[in-house]
Amino acid sequence: MVKYDAPHHKPNGSNSDIKIANIAIVGGTHGNEYTGIYLLKIFKERQTFSSFKSFQTTLLLSNPKAFENQSRFIDFDLNRSFLNKDLKDITLSAYEQSRSKAINNLLGPKGNAKTDLIIDLHTTTANMGVTIILVDNNDFNLKMVAHVQSQLKDISIFYISPDDSDNPYLNSIAKYGFSLEVGPISNGIVRHDILIKTYQTVIYCLEFIEAFNQGFQSDEQTVDVFEYVKQVDFPLDNNNQIAAMLHSDLQDKDFIALQKGTKIFEMFNGDTVLYEDDESLYPVFINEAAYYYKKTAFTLARKKRLTLLPRNH
Ligand SMILES: [Zn+2]
CATH class of the missing domain: 3.40.630.10 (Zn peptidases)
Known part of the structure; x- marks a missing residue:
């Protein structure tokens, strides 16, 4: 039988009020x-x-x-x-x-x-x-x-x-x-x-x-998180139908910072849509199947470093 081992940690240090029972x-x-x-x-x-x-x-x-x-x-x-x-x-x-x-x-x-x-x-x-x-x-x-x-x-x-x-x-x-x-x-x-x-x-x-x-x-002492900013929908046609596909330059690039000018969609009519924000945000849930029904193509996040409370706090 396969056992999916993970290394064990040695407890040390002080107590805390939180108890997970x-x-x-x-x-x-x-x-x-x-x-x-x-x-x-x-x-x-x-x-x-x-x-x-x-x-x-x-x-x-x-x-x-x-x-x-x-x-x-x-x-x-x-x-x-x-x-x-x-x-x-x-x-x-x-x-x-x-x-x-x-x-x-x-x-x-x-x-x-x-x-x-x-x-x-x-x-x-x-x-x-x-x-x-x-x-x-x-x-x-x-x-x-x-x-x-x-x-x-x-x-x-x-x-x-x-x-x-x-x-x-x-x-x-x-x-x-x-x-x-x-x-x-x-x-x-x-x-x-x-x-x-x-x-x-x-x-x-x-x-x-x-x-x-x-x-x-x-x-x-610190942890980096990607904080939700907004969802980006597919471009739509006059009938409210999806009018583009995600560009291959963006596909599979989750958590890689988007630069201004990156190709993000290829329209069915052949036009290319670029990322135009000055801020370099991070795309996630790129081409998530579960979000097609609401026509969402990907989500954007901002990277942040958070400071943890010191030991014994
Ligand atoms: Zn789920």
């Missing part, structure tokens, strides 16, 4: 992203978490009906269904709107959750490698992801600051955690290499948490 690992929030769904089976069958003593782990297939249907969702995107106002609104009763309430009962309630930390497993068709998506940049989250980044090469951290201090993502039920995007991979398949990267990232996090619960303080 209950963790949920969630897969299949989008029913056609199979990596997380099958990873849950692997975790269960191999009893991967039995060696961790300082926390309990819940495994959750979050959107079973969409998985059965081999689709991203049935009625709504489940990973946009966790705003506080929507969770409280009993008139919202389509499949994912009911499912989000059931998950909130199981893991939450949001704001006072029995689950301390959630890792929500996703995949992307974009060439993003391993990307941690944070919606809360609290110091614990930053330290955890900075530490994982120091252990595992080629991990990027994408940060979405919430509107009105609320956000609609599943992992926002808990105070700590993130969603994980690993790609590139088609929807509806499993790839061994992508699955192993996802597995390793989860294990590094859990090893960090186990050590943290025992008083470990990491050494990292």
Whole structure:
């Protein structure tokens, strides 16, 4: 049997008030992203978490009906269904709107959750490698992801600051955690290499948490994040239909700074569209299959260096 080893860290340093006692690992929030769904089976069958003593782990297939249907969702995107106002609104009763309430009962309630930390497993068709998506940049989250980044090469951290201090993502039920995007991979398949990267990232996090619960303080002082700026839609024709394809100069160039004058689209009529901003932003989710329905071609982010609180703070 293959075992996907990750090196173990030695706890040292001082204690902290934060204790992570209950963790949920969630897969299949989008029913056609199979990596997380099958990873849950692997975790269960191999009893991967039995060696961790300082926390309990819940495994959750979050959107079973969409998985059965081999689709991203049935009625709504489940990973946009966790705003506080929507969770409280009993008139919202389509499949994912009911499912989000059931998950909130199981893991939450949001704001006072029995689950301390959630890792929500996703995949992307974009060439993003391993990307941690944070919606809360609290110091614990930053330290955890900075530490994982120091252990595992080629991990990027994408940060979405919430509107009105609320956000609609599943992992926002808990105070700590993130969603994980690993790609590139088609929807509806499993790839061994992508699955192993996802597995390793989860294990590094859990090893960090186990050590943290025992008083470990990491050494990292800064962490680089890519902060969400805006989405860029495909050019549209007069009928509101997509009128261009992503240019090959941009395809697969996720997390590589865009320079003014870079070709970003080739119109179906033969014209070329250039990147015209003076600021050099970073494209991510380039050609993400799940965003064609809303005609989004890629997302732009700004690179930022964040300072972590010193040890013993
Ligand atoms: Zn997803």
